């Protein structure tokens with residue numbers, strides 16, 4: 308391998324800002340790829356780990372490198388890698404701050420990153436790195452919620468046209484990044500998808516395969532959806548956007564079929580905590596958050612609905628990870644049956660731009676994924 312040098316956007320200690328500095332050049336171990344990162348995407352959780360790391364990810368070793376979404380070129384492969392070789396274009400889920408890894412060399416916010424082969428997908432030539440980077444964590448989170456047995460346990464997706472299941476899935480937050488992946492995965496598994504979005508994104512979710520879409524701003528949206536879903540055999544609900552647990556519980560509690568809600572987010576926002584002087588924020592928000600979780604548990608019990616929480620990388624603990632990233636996503640991207648969505652919003656051109664890109668994400672996006680090119 309030629310001599311290469313690496314740089315990263317580090318978090319030196321919990322609650323610290325990002326600092327760009329040299330990083331060790333990682334060496335791929337068994338089953339690992341060394342990837343030259345060409346584009347990374349930002350997730351709301353990146354900002355949460357930066358500001359509230361001590362609370363939400365207390366296991367993280369510092370200095371840490373955050374970031375989950377990578378698209379780039381394979382530079383080297385470790386022993387027992389059978390699916391990739393140097394020169395391949397890939398997208399992949401980086402695990403730097405995840406409990407499964409907890410090591411800086413697997414964080415996305417650096418030029419050279421280690422990916423595990425079961426969390427990587429070959430990238431067809433026609434798809435640019437920025438478009439590909441929108442996918443890894445969104446696909447992983449959606450797949451974990453939809454297909455794991457301790458979540459919704461749905462039938463798994465196939466690359467060919469699936470046999471219809473005759474069941475309907477509710478996805479609350481279809482225009483989120485996770486929702487854009489979830490709609491496509493559920494349709495590829497043979498489910499009818501009914502979702503919510505703002506009217507400006509109705510076409511977006513329909514293009515991805517949703518059969519019906521409701522405006523979640525409508526004060527009567529729950530009643531309208533219950534009326535519409537009456538007589539359908541429900542497969543459950545994926546509650547993605549912040550605050551979507553309660554309406555999903557209310558709807559499933561009044562429908563036929565499976566009464567399980569898999570929830571990807573907290574009942575109230577936690578992505579707006581300041582980096583410094585957090586006491587006031589914590590005094591105000593943490594009791595509200597705790598009350599929100601308790602309220603959801605009571606609501607679910609009263610309506611006869613089971614409530615489960617999703618951890619986005621859970622699919623990598625078993626065979627589902629490779630089934631999704633390798634067996635499904637690679638061929639589905641190549642055939643065009645699965646498309647990268649939403650569109651990337653390129654907010655910078657290097658590691659120094661990640662901080663401003665995170666600030667942009669915090670202000671909110673609509674059916675776009677904030678991406679930084681490297």
Ligand SMILES: NC(=O)c1ccc[n+]([C@@H]2O[C@H](COP(=O)([O-])OP(=O)(O)OC[C@H]3O[C@@H](n4cnc5c(N)ncnc54)[C@H](OP(=O)(O)O)[C@@H]3O)[C@@H](O)[C@H]2O)c1
Nearest residue numbers: 351448480482483484485504505548572617618619673674
């Ligand atoms: N558990 C995990 O492991 C995990 C992993 C990844 C993400 N997440 C969480 O999942 C959520 C979505 O993440 P993301 O990256 O996909 O988000 P995102 O794309 O940044 O979300 C933006 C979208 O949220 C939609 N939205 C906002 N409020 C909504 C509401 N009340 N009902 C329905 N849609 C609403 C907006 O839709 P419109 O523009 O159409 O209004 C917008 O398009 C976040 O809370 C994130 O923290 C959890």
